[in-house]
Amino acid sequence: xxxxRALNFLPDDLTYDEWVIFxxxxxxxxxxxxxxxxxxxxxxxxxxxxxxxxxxxFLTKLFQESGQLLLRFTDWQIDQGLNYIVSxxxxxHMYSLTNGSLPWEDRKACFDAMIVLYRDLMAPVYGSDPDxxxxxxxxxxxxxxxYMWWDVMPIHGGLxxxxxxxxxxxxxVFNQVLQMxxxxxxxxxxxxxxxxxxxxxxxxxxxxxxxxxRTDISxxxxxxxxxxxxxxxx
Numbered sequence: 001x002x003x004x005r006a007l008n009f010l011p012d013d014l015t016y017d018e019w020v021i022f023x024x025x026x027x028x029x030x031x032x033x034x035x036x037x038x039x040x041x042x043x044x045x046x047x048x049x050x051x052x053x054x055x056x057x058f059l060t061k062l063f064q065e066s067g068q069l070l071l072r073f074t075d076w077q078i079d080q081g082l083n084y085i086v087s088x089x090x091x092x093h094m095y096s097l098t099n100g101s102l103p104w105e106d107r108k109a110c111f112d113a114m115i116v117l118y119r120d121l122m123a124p125v126y127g128s129d130p131d132x133x134x135x136x137x138x139x140x141x142x143x144x145x146x147y148m149w150w151d152v153m154p155i156h157g158g159l160x161x162x163x164x165x166x167x168x169x170x171x172x173v174f175n176q177v178l179q180m181x182x183x184x185x186x187x188x189x190x191x192x193x194x195x196x197x198x199x200x201x202x203x204x205x206x207x208x209x210x211x212x213x214r215t216d217i218s219x220x221x222x223x224x225x226x227x228x229x230x231x232x233x234x
Contacts, residue, residue: 005030008043012050019058024073024081033080034177035090048093056096056106059085062114067120075125079142084192086145087152094153104165111169115176118185126184146184150192157199167200173209178211186211186221194228205229 010022016231022044026034034042048055062069062085069078085093097107126146160167173198177189190211197204208229212222 002120008038008041008045010044010046012047012048013054016058016061019036019046020062020069020072022186023062023084024069025082026077028076028080033084033090035084043099046218048091049095052096053102053106054100055093056099057100058108059093059096060106060113063110063117066117067124069121070124076142078121078125079145082145082149083152085151087187088154089152098155098159104161108169109164111166111173112172116175118180118188120174122188123180123182123185125183128183143184146188147191150195151187157196160199167203168194171196171200171203175207175210178207181216183221187224190225190228191233194231194233197229197231201231 010018014022017121024046029037029042034040034044037043038045052215073081084090088094096102097110099107126143151191155166155170156169157170168191174189174193177185180186190208193204193207208225211217211225217225
């Protein structure tokens, strides 16, 4: 390993503020994202599995205080950072949520904090842009990480705990987010429900039905909700 590359491997005991910088303070290099080029000066590595409890606490704090990121980073940096932490093709952060050695109360707090993440960060960053599947480079609004949050996360309805606690916590996130107004949040939650419908359709249907009772949603999002409830969605 070169001296330069060795310098890019961060110590396990990062502070929370150092970790936030590691996650979000990077240039936008799509399609050659910084985390996939270990020989680039932009590359950084932190072992999120060295101390799963630390990782989980960082995620929970980040979600609970996510609105503060708006003052520090661009929308594109936020989108890139969220993609890095949620997708296991980029990092292993989200495995802390399924780590049975960690207290369930701590893991539940992280799921609950995702409601704040949607309200305080995703809503203002992603707004109601309908072009959800286009990854764009430049000054346009990013769209990807919000819509794909539950698609790329290494968690699905079939991974539930024996007592059903994890799905209950996740379904509560969906239910709370579907009370919001921003199209990005609604689509993201419905997208997630579409995936969970494959495993716990009996628990997804009441959430979809409550959402369809809203009188302030467009025909397009209404149809998407129906499709998600049927497991027929993209």
